[in-house]
Amino acid sequence: MILVTGGAGFIGSNFVLQWHASTTEPVLNLDALTYAGNMENLRSLADSSRHVFVHGDITDATLLERLFAEHRPRAVVHFAAESHVDRSIHGPEAFVHTNVNGTFRLLEAARAYWNDLAAEEQQAFRFLHVSTDEVYGTLGPADPAFTETTPYAPNSPYSASKAASDHLVRAYHHTYGLPTLTTNCSNNYGPYHFPEKLIPLMIVNALAGKPLPVYGDGQQIRDWLYVKDHCSAIRRVLEAGRTGETYNVGGWNEKANIDIVHTVCALLDELAPAPARHVQHSVTGKPLQRYAELITHVADRPGHDRRYAIDARKIERELGWKPAETFETGIRKTVRWYLANQDWVANVQNGSYRDWIQRQYEEP
Numbered sequence: 001m002i003l004v005t006g007g008a009g010f011i012g013s014n015f016v017l018q019w020h021a022s023t024t025e026p027v028l029n030l031d032a033l034t035y036a037g038n039m040e041n042l043r044s045l046a047d048s049s050r051h052v053f054v055h056g057d058i059t060d061a062t063l064l065e066r067l068f069a070e071h072r073p074r075a076v077v078h079f080a081a082e083s084h085v086d087r088s089i090h091g092p093e094a095f096v097h098t099n100v101n102g103t104f105r106l107l108e109a110a111r112a113y114w115n116d117l118a119a120e121e122q123q124a125f126r127f128l129h130v131s132t133d134e135v136y137g138t139l140g141p142a143d144p145a146f147t148e149t150t151p152y153a154p155n156s157p158y159s160a161s162k163a164a165s166d167h168l169v170r171a172y173h174h175t176y177g178l179p180t181l182t183t184n185c186s187n188n189y190g191p192y193h194f195p196e197k198l199i200p201l202m203i204v205n206a207l208a209g210k211p212l213p214v215y216g217d218g219q220q221i222r223d224w225l226y227v228k229d230h231c232s233a234i235r236r237v238l239e240a241g242r243t244g245e246t247y248n249v250g251g252w253n254e255k256a257n258i259d260i261v262h263t264v265c266a267l268l269d270e271l272a273p274a275p276a277r278h279v280q281h282s283v284t285g286k287p288l289q290r291y292a293e294l295i296t297h298v299a300d301r302p303g304h305d306r307r308y309a310i311d312a313r314k315i316e317r318e319l320g321w322k323p324a325e326t327f328e329t330g331i332r333k334t335v336r337w338y339l340a341n342q343d344w345v346a347n348v349q350n351g352s353y354r355d356w357i358q359r360q361y362e363e364p
């Protein structure tokens with residue numbers, strides 16, 4: 001069995017679904033079900049004996065101790081986090097609580113459990129910490145992409161809290177010998193992405209005729225990776241990564257935010273044309289011809305990093321991992337998924353998936 005934290009969130013649920021479909025090994029999924037955790041993502045696993053869900057918090061030391069003792073996982077894949085930069089600007093405390101204290105608690109529980117394992121089991125054990133490229137700070141237009149040796153320079157409370165957690169993970173390897181692995185990945189996109197993030201927000205707002213808010217000039221560059229490729233990279237690192245190492249994960253897809261928004265609009269023009277759906281601009285009331293008419297520049301986010309870019313050569317060279325999707329194929333799949341799953345979006349927006357949780361799962 002493996003213990004996954006945050007497996008009801010965007011990347012975690014994609015990971016759990018992929019794992020369930022391609023292995024027979026059970027998953028113990030620990031998630032606090034914050035606003036970002038959505039059991040509806042895991043609806044297809046509701047009757048599976050290979051998915052054990054626990055509604056709980058990674059800062060709960062007693063719960064963690066019990067879960068390790070009862071389920072004896074051979075590995076931990078740690079996704080649980082507060083993950084939205086904008087929220088970290090308005091309320092940093094939750095980020096320190098979960099990302100720093102929570103990771104610390106999880107490391108402590110894993111260490112205590114690992115210490116008592118037989119030598120062979122100790123060797124086989126893995127603690128994989130899922131992190132972000134945002135810990136490296138921002139790049140100028142001509143700077144080389146982030147490598148695993150780029151110094152940390154986090155700029156937002158989110159990235160600072162993730163940086164702190166990365167350092168704790170590193171220290172637990174060096175100090176106690178815990179077999180840890182860290183992945184630092186670029187921006188993900190794909191199915192089950194909460195509609196506060198750029199790509200799903202643009203799709204959902206466009207279909208509703210609402211303005212498409214673009215921060216500042218929209219020239220902030222991010223490196224994009226289809227979520228299922230991130231999940232396959234995590235599996236590869238779990239399987240073959242060298243403990244104590246960090247691996248950058250990216251898709252070699254640097255794009256300016258404004259170009260992403262135009263790409264999404266063009267795909268929607270093709271797949272769900274506004275005139276055919278009688279979409280009106282929610283502010284002017286005018287019928288829309290093209291979704292790009294909704295683009296609205298808004299004041300930039302404070303401390304907004306200008307550019308992120310990931311050099312993913314180490315994971316490719318050492319572990320033979322490469323993304324399966326290009327940006328063009330991944331974004332098309334994503335837009336199609338949101339068009340086909342508008343109920344999922346509606347349920348996230350009206351919170352009705354929370355009722356479903358109550359019906360499906362007992363509190364521990």
Ligand code: NAD
Pocket residue numbers: 005006007008009010011012030031032033034035036037038056057058059078079080081082083084098102130131132133162184185186187188189194
């Ligand atoms: P998400 O916000 O969609 O999901 C986070 C999950 O963690 C949710 O299910 C939430 O309920 C759970 N959670 C939050 N606090 C918890 C707590 N105290 N105890 C237990 N569970 C808790 O996030 P995501 O986008 O899926 O990101 C997952 C991980 O990947 C995070 O660690 C994030 O830093 C990292 N990451 C994300 C991206 C990205 O583009 N989304 C890129 C690189 C790395």
